[in-house]
Amino acid sequence: MILALEIERLADCSGTQLPRTTIDALKNLHPSDIAEALETSGCSPSQLVEILFQIGNHKSCDAFAQLDIETQQACLEATHAQTMLRFVENMEPDDRVDLLKAVDEDVREAIMPLIAQAERNDIRRLWNYAEGTAGAAMTTEYAVLPQHVTVAEALEQMRLQAPNKETIYTIHITDSQRRLLGILSLRDLIMSKPRITLDAIMQTRVISVPHDMAEEDVAAVIAKYDLLAVPVVDGDNRLLGIITVDDVIDIMEAENTEDFQRISAVVPFDEGYFKRPLPQLFWSRFLWLAVLLFTSLLSTTIMEMNSAVIHQMVALAFFIPMVTGTCGNAGTQSATMVVRALALGEVGPGDFLRVFRRELFMGLALGITLGLMAYFRVYLQDQNMLLGWTVGVALLATLLTANLTGALMPLVLKKLRLDPALTAGPFIATVIDAVGISLYFQIAILLMTVMK
Amino acid sequence: MILALEIERLADCSGTQLPRTTIDALKNLHPSDIAEALETSGCSPSQLVEILFQIGNHKSCDAFAQLDIETQQACLEATHAQTMLRFVENMEPDDRVDLLKAVDEDVREAIMPLIAQAERNDIRRLWNYAEGTAGAAMTTEYAVLPQHVTVAEALEQMRLQAPNKETIYTIHITDSQRRLLGILSLRDLIMSKPRITLDAIMQTRVISVPHDMAEEDVAAVIAKYDLLAVPVVDGDNRLLGIITVDDVIDIMEAENTEDFQRISAVVPFDEGYFKRPLPQLFWSRFLWLAVLLFTSLLSTTIMEMNSAVIHQMVALAFFIPMVTGTCGNAGTQSATMVVRALALGEVGPGDFLRVFRRELFMGLALGITLGLMAYFRVYLQDQNMLLGWTVGVALLATLLTANLTGALMPLVLKKLRLDPALTAGPFIATVIDAVGISLYFQIAILLMTVMK
Numbered sequence: 001m002i003l004a005l006e007i008e009r010l011a012d013c014s015g016t017q018l019p020r021t022t023i024d025a026l027k028n029l030h031p032s033d034i035a036e037a038l039e040t041s042g043c044s045p046s047q048l049v050e051i052l053f054q055i056g057n058h059k060s061c062d063a064f065a066q067l068d069i070e071t072q073q074a075c076l077e078a079t080h081a082q083t084m085l086r087f088v089e090n091m092e093p094d095d096r097v098d099l100l101k102a103v104d105e106d107v108r109e110a111i112m113p114l115i116a117q118a119e120r121n122d123i124r125r126l127w128n129y130a131e132g133t134a135g136a137a138m139t140t141e142y143a144v145l146p147q148h149v150t151v152a153e154a155l156e157q158m159r160l161q162a163p164n165k166e167t168i169y170t171i172h173i174t175d176s177q178r179r180l181l182g183i184l185s186l187r188d189l190i191m192s193k194p195r196i197t198l199d200a201i202m203q204t205r206v207i208s209v210p211h212d213m214a215e216e217d218v219a220a221v222i223a224k225y226d227l228l229a230v231p232v233v234d235g236d237n238r239l240l241g242i243i244t245v246d247d248v249i250d251i252m253e254a255e256n257t258e259d260f261q262r263i264s265a266v267v268p269f270d271e272g273y274f275k276r277p278l279p280q281l282f283w284s285r286f287l288w289l290a291v292l293l294f295t296s297l298l299s300t301t302i303m304e305m306n307s308a309v310i311h312q313m314v315a316l317a318f319f320i321p322m323v324t325g326t327c328g329n330a331g332t333q334s335a336t337m338v339v340r341a342l343a344l345g346e347v348g349p350g351d352f353l354r355v356f357r358r359e360l361f362m363g364l365a366l367g368i369t370l371g372l373m374a375y376f377r378v379y380l381q382d383q384n385m386l387l388g389w390t391v392g393v394a395l396l397a398t399l400l401t402a403n404l405t406g407a408l409m410p411l412v413l414k415k416l417r418l419d420p421a422l423t424a425g426p427f428i429a430t431v432i433d434a435v436g437i438s439l440y441f442q443i444a445i446l447l448m449t450v451m452k
Numbered sequence: 453m454i455l456a457l458e459i460e461r462l463a464d465c466s467g468t469q470l471p472r473t474t475i476d477a478l479k480n481l482h483p484s485d486i487a488e489a490l491e492t493s494g495c496s497p498s499q500l501v502e503i504l505f506q507i508g509n510h511k512s513c514d515a516f517a518q519l520d521i522e523t524q525q526a527c528l529e530a531t532h533a534q535t536m537l538r539f540v541e542n543m544e545p546d547d548r549v550d551l552l553k554a555v556d557e558d559v560r561e562a563i564m565p566l567i568a569q570a571e572r573n574d575i576r577r578l579w580n581y582a583e584g585t586a587g588a589a590m591t592t593e594y595a596v597l598p599q600h601v602t603v604a605e606a607l608e609q610m611r612l613q614a615p616n617k618e619t620i621y622t623i624h625i626t627d628s629q630r631r632l633l634g635i636l637s638l639r640d641l642i643m644s645k646p647r648i649t650l651d652a653i654m655q656t657r658v659i660s661v662p663h664d665m666a667e668e669d670v671a672a673v674i675a676k677y678d679l680l681a682v683p684v685v686d687g688d689n690r691l692l693g694i695i696t697v698d699d700v701i702d703i704m705e706a707e708n709t710e711d712f713q714r715i716s717a718v719v720p721f722d723e724g725y726f727k728r729p730l731p732q733l734f735w736s737r738f739l740w741l742a743v744l745l746f747t748s749l750l751s752t753t754i755m756e757m758n759s760a761v762i763h764q765m766v767a768l769a770f771f772i773p774m775v776t777g778t779c780g781n782a783g784t785q786s787a788t789m790v791v792r793a794l795a796l797g798e799v800g801p802g803d804f805l806r807v808f809r810r811e812l813f814m815g816l817a818l819g820i821t822l823g824l825m826a827y828f829r830v831y832l833q834d835q836n837m838l839l840g841w842t843v844g845v846a847l848l849a850t851l852l853t854a855n856l857t858g859a860l861m862p863l864v865l866k867k868l869r870l871d872p873a874l875t876a877g878p879f880i881a882t883v884i885d886a887v888g889i890s891l892y893f894q895i896a897i898l899l900m901t902v903m904k
Contacts, residue, residue, distance in 0.1 A: 226698040246678035264788030273793035299773035317769040321751035329878040336716030341725035426781040
């Protein structure tokens, strides 16, 4: 952080040339830390590229690979293709494709012919996988061996393959058509006798994922089986690439951020909190707020329709925020719990009835206890039995509705292949406002007729 | 899932003895899948242990290690210590300590003397680390070598150490006092010349974590530097253990679940959605709802105090749900975004002023646009300028307050070392209800005086 400020100050006053000591300090950092220092420095893209060049060697390439895609894109668009080539060539294949998809077409067309033939073919192969699938998240730099190789030969091969592979800790054994026959961990390889061939020691029950699996489901597979990497295959079980655990951690974080945004009614975005430009952030938030504002006008309409009842007993209006607030909270609770359980795979759409029974019971228990509390609060203060009963019963009925709606809506959305997180939080709260107020007046009118 | 149902049915009708075919089907599964099948089967703990014994060999031990801690605990408490010994001895040291902490004292005292001396010392060492710290999450089964060993000797050593270590892909080099001198990946070891000694090739800039670091911070370190494992050290840089990436994934999921629960005002709990017993779940939810119910009575009190104004213009009451609802939503948005940014390390308590500026501007922009929308909605329907102005201005003022409170409260809580997620969601919404209604009436009274 201190270094970032220093870079900014120095870059500001001395053009793009940083003093030797600062560059040396940067050189001693981990690539992730260099990337962080550069990103928080506030330097222009061309200054960043200049600093990376001064850092030199392989470390600057690794640091570039750790930058946010937005920063990488800005650097690429601000600098000559020839200059940027080494940085782009060093990137992992999946990240490189994401970057090339993001940049302006003319920038892409300038750099593509410079990239080595083999890597260019790689880019073309990865280009067509839909974003968010296993195919788009995989790397093609995996360790692979044929089945009749001996352990000693395999170790020698791994020595040679190691510099160019993302991981050599999982070795993939394929036939001549690249069909996945088995996998072997480097650990098992090391522990085996040198003369044995791989087909005798490989695991043939391979956990693999299809190329069109959603990346969050891939993350769940890696998490469940404690894997370091999972192979991605096509319909004929041909090995296409692998997804490593460090990418899965990034996928999980992005997926959770998206859920948090959806739950709080923000249109999801990728950038960090300070990175999102204000105008775009405005739209991400405004859109949902405007929709919810119009939804909440339902509550107003219902109250207008019941203005005669309010004129009869103004105190009725006083307890509306309590009833709708408490029930909105209960609905948010059950919705968030079910959304999270869906994300972790603990609950599926098939559990509809089980969730229904559970939340019916829970809604009754919460509604009765909280309804009684509300009744006594009203009765103690106003000594008005009618008002007390209205508030208490309305709270019970609304809470039951809110609790069931909150718990079951995510299951319905999941069934419809929409994101369950859409329903939780503000959305539930706003719908419950209208339902709650409507129930409240129905119950008030009913009780007024009965008790008079 | 089908298998789980089959196990349940068979276990129900035939006592504890499952037919050969079912056991064979189980034997062919991955330990994680066996654990899942057993957990969803609804069998009693003693039936589960019996089935594990029928599966036999190392796979049953691995499956036991994959069970939820609640299921493990039930098995341990339902079965003779001698019977359970092999399962407990096979567990990873950190999980074993968690389990032994969870079980009844007499069960613990029955099994402890049976455990081998070395493992018992291990348990004692791990026992005293506070839950949620690196010390409590680490394993002591790491690969370690002295610095003057050659690469060839190191490879031979790794062959011997491999069966008992959680990972051999990161090798730790320590001096005679177990102080951490450097680390070396198995990949680098394989790629090095056989005669070189480790001190010539090891990385001496080691990323390590102190034993009292919070486990979510450890997860952030592993995620940031793309590590497979991170060493845990004491104040003298002595190596105490390591935390592996698969444990970090579990920590991240648990941490995110906790944040989701806090955001939706549920007292956090560890079990899955269906696993949490209903009475405990009731309390997790009731506690917060009851607190919020009393907080929301603030709104009632404010409305009672302003009943004279409502009597003058009943229509004022109609728009209260819209104002408080919209502003509660805006507060939830900004709170959730800042909570998430704090969790990902994008924002810290030191960014107070930057967040303030950003959210002040955002609150103004959202407040003005949404306020205008509300003004026109009121004016178009009721042709009541006074009401329109009241609703519009109240919306702007409340939204600004809600947005700033939502964004800044998490930073304050973080500074006070409380969980920032406490503020988001229902809590903000309930507070904003009271503040919003209060502002609403102040503005109404002010405008009534000015405009008449």
